[in-house]
Amino acid sequence: MTASEVLAARQIVKSYGNSPALSGVSLSAARGDVLAITGPSGSGKSTLLLCLAGILRPDAGEVCFAGQRIDTASESARSALRRREFGVLFQFGQVVPELTAQENVALPLLLSGVRRREAMTAARSWLDRFGVADLGDQRPPQMSGGQAQRVAVARAMVTEPEVLFADEPTGALDTLAGEQVLGQLTRVAREAGTTVLLVTHDAQVAAYADREIVIRDGLVDGTAAVPGPSAGQHRAYT
Amino acid sequence: MSVGFALLGLLAEGQRHGYDLKQQYQRRFPAAKPVAAAQIYATLDRLFRDGLVAPAVTERVAGPDRIVFAVTDPGRTELDRWLSEVETPAEYVANVLAMKVTLALLVAGESVAADFLRRQRKAHLERMREYTRVKTDPHADVLRVVAADYAINHLDADLRWIDTTLQRVAHLAKELRQ
Numbered sequence A: 001m002t003a004s005e006v007l008a009a010r011q012i013v014k015s016y017g018n019s020p021a022l023s024g025v026s027l028s029a030a031r032g033d034v035l036a037i038t039g040p041s042g043s044g045k046s047t048l049l050l051c052l053a054g055i056l057r058p059d060a061g062e063v064c065f066a067g068q069r070i071d072t073a074s075e076s077a078r079s080a081l082r083r084r085e086f087g088v089l090f091q092f093g094q095v096v097p098e099l100t101a102q103e104n105v106a107l108p109l110l111l112s113g114v115r116r117r118e119a120m121t122a123a124r125s126w127l128d129r130f131g132v133a134d135l136g137d138q139r140p141p142q143m144s145g146g147q148a149q150r151v152a153v154a155r156a157m158v159t160e161p162e163v164l165f166a167d168e169p170t171g172a173l174d175t176l177a178g179e180q181v182l183g184q185l186t187r188v189a190r191e192a193g194t195t196v197l198l199v200t201h202d203a204q205v206a207a208y209a210d211r212e213i214v215i216r217d218g219l220v221d222g223t224a225a226v227p228g229p230s231a232g233q234h235r236a237y238t
Numbered sequence B: 001m002s003v004g005f006a007l008l009g010l011l012a013e014g015q016r017h018g019y020d021l022k023q024q025y026q027r028r029f030p031a032a033k034p035v036a037a038a039q040i041y042a043t044l045d046r047l048f049r050d051g052l053v054a055p056a057v058t059e060r061v062a063g064p065d066r067i068v069f070a071v072t073d074p075g076r077t078e079l080d081r082w083l084s085e086v087e088t089p090a091e092y093v094a095n096v097l098a099m100k101v102t103l104a105l106l107v108a109g110e111s112v113a114a115d116f117l118r119r120q121r122k123a124h125l126e127r128m129r130e131y132t133r134v135k136t137d138p139h140a141d142v143l144r145v146v147a148a149d150y151a152i153n154h155l156d157a158d159l160r161w162i163d164t165t166l167q168r169v170a171h172l173a174k175e176l177r178q
Helices: A045-052 A075-084 A101-111 A116-129 A145-157 A175-192 B003-013 B018-028 B037-049 B073-084 B096-107 B110-136 B142-177
Strands: A005-016 A019-030 A034-038 A060-065 A086-089 A163-167 A195-200 A211-216 B053-060 B065-071
Touching: A005 A045, A005 A195, A019 A045, A019 A060, A019 A195, A034 A045, A034 A175, A045 A163, A045 A195, A075 A086, A086 A145, A101 A116, A101 A145, A116 A145, A145 A163, A145 A175, A163 A175, A175 A195, A175 B110, A211 B110, B003 B018, B003 B037, B003 B053, B003 B065, B003 B073, B018 B037, B018 B065, B037 B053, B037 B065, B065 B073, B096 B110, B096 B142, B110 B142
Parallel strands: A034 A195, A034 A211, A086 A163, A163 A195
Antiparallel strands: A005 A019, A005 A060, B053 B065
């Protein structure tokens, strides 16, 4: 591990029943990296993200955060990690419709035991950084898709995570709204030194990242599968 | 793109001399191939001959005299006609990328084609990153953003083709192995 390495995967293998999703993927991300993980539908890129975020356990291989194995950590340890060190953002931000924007953003802090007044102040400041401070008292059904997604990004960043995992974060938005979300997300993450792993099938989204890893057929493009029964059905075509 | 109409448009924005036009051309169309000074002057001569531009002032500075050109009324009419005219979509869209892959598959094999496509993808995405940085620069004005968007979308079309072709080449390789 290098001094600045935050997240590393070594030879991850993951199958769903008899269907291999990942056949031996290795990658490394340094602090502050904005890294795009791209590939066609069904290539395994979302599974990779879930393994890296400690949501799924790989069948084989290692996932390390700050030098510590997380794939073998207990469920409670991984859950704590996701609460404190990781931010997760999906295509549909999954903001809670009954809560205001400010309450939505404050939620991860409240769940971590931060006092309400403090959490709400922090939420206000993060909404401001994403240009939606004026929406603080509004609820998601009153917002446009782009506004709701900016609230979701603010919520993912409010705990000041080391790593932000984003899976097709603008997939449900039109081009201009998506552009605004991506521009703000990458700018704020770079300012905060947050490592971003951005899963996308869209090259225009990947171009916001500093570098790209292409996943095809469960492998980093151009690499070979690790030997083993679960990897047997995947072969790189080189 | 016709340099003549580009110069007419820039002169309609404000009268300029040849050197100034060259600078403005690069400012307004940063993604376009730079145009040589000789071509600017040759085009101005032609536009003048056709009555579309006319000398407005002669500027005398330290060096030689500079003729400042302005658009004439017929020039403005011609420009407006061109601005509203639909461009015929290109009939032949094959380019060197597609040609290389076709020839690679014919004479060098699918691994050469796939390797070329992967490296080309990297080069295209790097260029797309450059335009994305231009676009996301907080100081970028709308004209730069529009030009960057155009370049990004054209690169994206190539990238989609590269990805699809990589998948087709992979299938072809599998079929050949079976």
